Amino acid sequence: MSKVLVIGAGGVGSVAVHKMAMNPDIFSDITLASRRVAKCDAVAESVKARTGVTIATAQVDADNVEETAALIAKVQAKLVVNLALPYQDLAIMDACLKTGVHYMDTANYEPRDEAKFEYGWQWAYQDRFREAGLMALLGSGFDPGVTSVFASYIKKHLLDSIDTLDILDCNGGDHGQHFATNFNPEINIREVTAPSRHWANGEWVEGPALSHKQPFLFDQVGEKNMYLMYHEELESLAKFYPEIKRIRFWMTFGDAYLKHLEVLQNVGMTRIDPVMYEGREIIPLQFLKAVLPEPASLGVTTKGKTNIGDIATGMKDGKQKTVYVLNICDHEEAFAETGNQAVSYTTGVPAMIGAAMVLTGAWSGAGVFNIEQFDPDPFMDMLNKHGLPWQVKELDAPLDF
Numbered sequence: 001m002s003k004v005l006v007i008g009a010g011g012v013g014s015v016a017v018h019k020m021a022m023n024p025d026i027f028s029d030i031t032l033a034s035r036r037v038a039k040c041d042a043v044a045e046s047v048k049a050r051t052g053v054t055i056a057t058a059q060v061d062a063d064n065v066e067e068t069a070a071l072i073a074k075v076q077a078k079l080v081v082n083l084a085l086p087y088q089d090l091a092i093m094d095a096c097l098k099t100g101v102h103y104m105d106t107a108n109y110e111p112r113d114e115a116k117f118e119y120g121w122q123w124a125y126q127d128r129f130r131e132a133g134l135m136a137l138l139g140s141g142f143d144p145g146v147t148s149v150f151a152s153y154i155k156k157h158l159l160d161s162i163d164t165l166d167i168l169d170c171n172g173g174d175h176g177q178h179f180a181t182n183f184n185p186e187i188n189i190r191e192v193t194a195p196s197r198h199w200a201n202g203e204w205v206e207g208p209a210l211s212h213k214q215p216f217l218f219d220q221v222g223e224k225n226m227y228l229m230y231h232e233e234l235e236s237l238a239k240f241y242p243e244i245k246r247i248r249f250w251m252t253f254g255d256a257y258l259k260h261l262e263v264l265q266n267v268g269m270t271r272i273d274p275v276m277y278e279g280r281e282i283i284p285l286q287f288l289k290a291v292l293p294e295p296a297s298l299g300v301t302t303k304g305k306t307n308i309g310d311i312a313t314g315m316k317d318g319k320q321k322t323v324y325v326l327n328i329c330d331h332e333e334a335f336a337e338t339g340n341q342a343v344s345y346t347t348g349v350p351a352m353i354g355a356a357m358v359l360t361g362a363w364s365g366a367g368v369f370n371i372e373q374f375d376p377d378p379f380m381d382m383l384n385k386h387g388l389p390w391q392v393k394e395l396d397a398p399l400d401f
């Protein structure tokens, strides 16, 4: 009996519980809790209709440690899967420690009042989780998540050593809206407007946000412009793979998206400091979130594919070699299966797989872990079986940019 409590009923939470329900041998009892129980009930209805499985639902304010701990105790969960927002990470980790259950998430902690994310806050829980004999598995989405597992797979099977690693994230989907984000708009815009940063020869190199553009031909999508960005897995990969001399993260954006973002920034709509409006404080970015389409609503109209993967150059048997490990996911197929578009799907499936690694004991240990610290093989096997098949290509030469 493996009881799991999933917190967060957005697109990612929805995909994760659909996929858990499809694997009842691993997930015998599923409870979905979120700030608004009506959202959980809607997901539960879809899960029942698509899989025949009944999941329980609950209301919780995950910023409140006592409330979350009481729910964990009531559900008797063995693992809490945090698919709410990065703001809740530390409170949910505290609730797990209080109740003696394992923890997992897909995004590292961010304070609300500062657009800054880093693992330091969560790594600081290392001793408390180790002493309690519990596991906290950080970053089991696609990026972070699968991209780090791809790096471990490359190191284990394809190269003897890695010199350079580039993570390329392309969403070639079109939702037909002038401007929308594919996951939580507030988190997405905070991430995209942050200065770029990459790892080179043992130090971080910073640049202005979205200033380094590079065209790239993505399989099954076509040529897209991608931009150098900072992304959280760079921090853990630099820590756990110190041999890698350069690690970069690239994400594609269309011209229309960037133009809208520029205007929103210029007029102050992406600010995260409070502004007085008609006698009350509002945060412009939170107001913007309220008027933008909900990411979960984009699934019906989104067409096209995502293509996300790792390109690594290193040595194999004394010769230089460049390999590309990637997954391509179709928005319409993802929507047909779970009622959510591919960005939620490519995050929710690895969240289910990470949870399966913890619950089955395929990955075990006490303390706080990043996903690249474990054997990639059982995770890679499950990707192939549960909707995110991957492929390996050998490139003729290292990237020329």
Ligand code: NDP
Residues within 6 Å of the ligand: 007, 008, 009, 010, 011, 012, 013, 033, 034, 035, 036, 039, 060, 061, 062, 063, 083, 084, 085, 086, 088, 106, 107, 139, 140, 141, 142, 143, 144, 145, 182, 183, 184, 187, 295, 296, 343, 344, 346, 347
């Ligand atoms: P959504 O905003 O769609 O969903 C978040 C859910 O969490 C909502 O249902 C929200 O409730 C709920 N929530 C927010 N605050 C609380 C709270 N205090 N207590 C309880 N529930 C709360 O986001 P997504 O589903 O798109 O993303 C979920 C997570 O996945 C995010 O952390 C995101 O950063 C991460 N992510 C990771 C990726 C990866 O590849 N690693 C990629 C994409 C996303 P309500 O509906 O009431 O607002």
